[in-house]
Amino acid sequence: MTTRVLLSSSSVFPEPTAAAFELAAALGYDGVEVMVWTDAVSQDAGALRGLAGHYGVPIGAIHAPCLLVTQRVWSPDPWERLRRSAILAETLAAPTVIVHPPFTWQRDYARTFADGLAKLAGEHPGVRFAVENMYPVKMAGRQFVPYQPGWDPVEAGHDAYTLDLSHCAASHSDALTMADRMGDGLAHIHLGDGTGEGRDEHLVPGRGNQPCGELLASLADRGFAGSVAVEVATRGAKSRADREADLRAALTFARDHLPTPTPAR
Numbered sequence: 001m002t003t004r005v006l007l008s009s010s011s012v013f014p015e016p017t018a019a020a021f022e023l024a025a026a027l028g029y030d031g032v033e034v035m036v037w038t039d040a041v042s043q044d045a046g047a048l049r050g051l052a053g054h055y056g057v058p059i060g061a062i063h064a065p066c067l068l069v070t071q072r073v074w075s076p077d078p079w080e081r082l083r084r085s086a087i088l089a090e091t092l093a094a095p096t097v098i099v100h101p102p103f104t105w106q107r108d109y110a111r112t113f114a115d116g117l118a119k120l121a122g123e124h125p126g127v128r129f130a131v132e133n134m135y136p137v138k139m140a141g142r143q144f145v146p147y148q149p150g151w152d153p154v155e156a157g158h159d160a161y162t163l164d165l166s167h168c169a170a171s172h173s174d175a176l177t178m179a180d181r182m183g184d185g186l187a188h189i190h191l192g193d194g195t196g197e198g199r200d201e202h203l204v205p206g207r208g209n210q211p212c213g214e215l216l217a218s219l220a221d222r223g224f225a226g227s228v229a230v231e232v233a234t235r236g237a238k239s240r241a242d243r244e245a246d247l248r249a250a251l252t253f254a255r256d257h258l259p260t261p262t263p264a265r
Contacts, residue, residue, distance in 0.1 A: 066100035135170035169194025
C-alpha cells in the first residue's frame with residue numbers, strides 16, 4: 001500500500017491557502033491538508049474544489065479550526081465547527097478530519113467530547129475524526145496543560161489519532177512509543193521535527209532530534225493506511241525560494257524514508 005505525502009496549508013503561512021495548492025503542485029506533493037482558519041478560501045468547499053482541480057492536487061485531509069485564533073471561525077460553538085469540518089471533508093472526498101483536544105475552559109465541550117465525536121462519526125461514516133497529540137505550554141516561567149482532560153489523547157481513548165512529531169518533541173514524548181500506543185487508531189501523521197526544548201518548533205524533518213525517519217519506515221509494518229502531512233514552519237523564510245527549498249527538503253525526506261511512498265510526480 002502506498003502512502004501519500006500531503007502538504008499542510010499551514011506550512012505556507014503567512015501565504016494564503018491558495019499558495020499551498022500552487023506549491024504542492026510545483027514540488028510534486030500528492031495532495032493538500034487544508035487547515036481551516038480565518039482565510040475565507042480555507043472555509044469554502046467551492047473555492048477549495050476549484051484550486052484542487054486547477055492545480056491537479058487532491059485534498060487529503062481537513063484540519064478543523066481548533067486553534068486559539070480560529071475559535072470563531074464558522075461559529076463559537078466547537079461542535080458546530082466540527083460538524084462543518086465533517087461536511088467540508090465529505091464534500092471534498094477527504095477521509096480525515098484532524099481535531100485537537102478541548103481547551104480547559106471549554107468545560108461542557110470537554111465533558112461530552114468522546115461521546116460527541118462518536119456521534120459525529122456515526123453521522124459521517126466516511127470521515128475519521130483523528131484526535132491529535134498536543135503538549136504542555138510554558139508561560140511566565142510556569143508549565144501548564146491547556147487541554148482537558150490532557151494533551152495526550154491516548155489516555156482519554158479515541159477511535160482515531162493524528163501523531164504530530166513536533167508535538168512529541170515539545171512534550172518530551174517518545175514518538176515511536178506514542179505510535180505503538182495509538183495502535184490501529186493511528187490514522188494520520190503530521191511530519192515535522194523538534195529539538196525537545198519544550199516548545200513547538202515544526203522543523204523540517206531531519207533538522208531536529210525526533211525519530212522522523214524511523215517512524216516513517218515503520219508505517220508499513222504498522223499497517224498504516226492514512227496519509228503523512230508535512231507540517232513545518234516556514235514563516236521565517238526570507239523569500240519564496242527559501243520556503244520552496246524547505247518544503248522540497250521535507251518532501252524528499254518523507255519519500256526517502258517511507259517504505260512505500262507514492263512515486264514522485
